[in-house]
Amino acid sequence: MGEVVMGRQRPGTPTLEEVAARAGVGRGTVSRVINNAAGVKDSTRRAVQRAIAELGYVPNLAARSLAGRRADAVALAMTEQDWRLFGEPFFAETVRAVSDALTDTGMQLLLTLVRTAAERQRFVEYARGGRVDGALLMSVRADDPLPDMLAEAGLPTVLLGRRSGDECVTYVDADNVGGARAAVAHLLDGGRSRIATITGPLDMYVAQCRLRGYREALDRAGIRSRSSWEAESDFTEESGRRAMAELLERHPDIDGVFAASDTTAAGALAALRAAGRRVPGDVAVIGFDDFPLAQRTDPRLTTVRQPLEEIGRALVRLLLEEMEQPAVAWRHVILRTELVLRDSAP
Incomplete structure (x- = not known):
């Protein structure tokens, strides 16, 4: 179901093996020194401590498990x-x-x-x-x-x-970008062409990704995205209601909305209802998350499911x-x- 991507080595993060190599001992000896275990000669202990200092090694707290002192x-x-x-x-x-x-x-x-x-x-x-x-x-x-x-x-x-x-x-x-892109593509395939979005807080990468997916879907359809069709929320229902009201003021002809969370979508549904707009007759709405809330809204919410x-x-x-x-x-x-x-x- 998922994709695992191995990243670059953590910068400046020496390993236990590097400490052992610098000290000329085995990995287990380094672990015993870190955990203050008995059975290590003073000269060996000093060599390991010197290697730790020279490399700037920060002992991982998981190493405490070797001495049976994990917090569980x-x-x-x-x-x-x-x-x-x-x-x-x-x-x-x-x-x-x-x-x-x-x-x-x-x-x-x-x-x-x-x-x-x-x-x-x-x-x-x-x-x-x-x-x-x-x-x-x-x-x-x-x-x-x-x-x-x-x-x-x-x-x-x-x-x-x-x-x-x-x-x-x-x-x-x-896959926040792909999920948002699929949601907007579905609106486009359903004949919607004036599609707005209610984003999450844009100092969060998840909100940036969902906005990017929205823009990419429009771009692929040959529709140029404009900032006036985008309104920011903080992922709450009340902010979704306010954002939807703002969008309706700017663009009364909206016929589709992609909301970056189910809670903001629920707020959007309330604002559309207050404005006399039928969902999905006048405006189709899609959320993101698929929380239990999505099945309790009126109408029930089409959404992107996170696993x-x-x-x-x-x-x-x-x-x-x-x-x-x-x-x-x-x-x-x-x-x-x-x-x-x-x-x-x-």
Whole structure:
């Protein structure tokens, strides 16, 4: 279902093997030194410590498992600054998917909010203290340094989504560009030609990708995209309602809408209803996510399905692998999406 892309070697990240080679010892000896285990000669210990200092090696906290001192806990850190957004379906569905994926591992899932610089530093220190074996991060924005701080601390870390196209931390993501492109192509195939979009917050890469898919679909159809047909939201229902009202003021002849989330699509449906527009008769609407909300809207929402269960399994699998054997290259997993047809754009 997905594509795994091996990235470049993490810059400036020496490996346990490189430390062992520099010290002239085996990998197991380096692990014993890191974990302060007995049975290592003082001269050998000093050689390993010297190699660690010379290379700038940061011991990965997963190495504690070699000495049986793992915390058996994984942190799911949510970095969204606006606490109100935690009531949106995306967060609840993601927590459920990750929790289900951890069920048979024996690992405890710890939820934490990391919204400010102080909370960010506090979480890094908490992780450095060995209280968690790895971290999953969600809703990370473009300028958030938390993934890099955790990587520097040696904590295995996997992102849900990514900060940019040049992400250098392991991540799992959906094919946001392809999903958006398929949604808009469906509207075009249905005879819609005046298609607007309600984006997510454009300081998030996921929103940029869905906007790119919208523009690419129009471009392939020979329709030049214009910014006046695009309105930004923050992925909430209320912002979707406002964005749809703005778009109707600019372009009363809209006949199709691609919304970058199901919640914004639900807001768009409310605004269209208030404006006396029939869906899908006057305006066809497509969302993105396929949360349970999509089947409760009136009319039921055509949407792009993210495989959240598969995303949850991939996040946990990659994190456990990094905890057991830190990778020298970051890994990128992109999972396919699926267009689900319902009443709002049959």
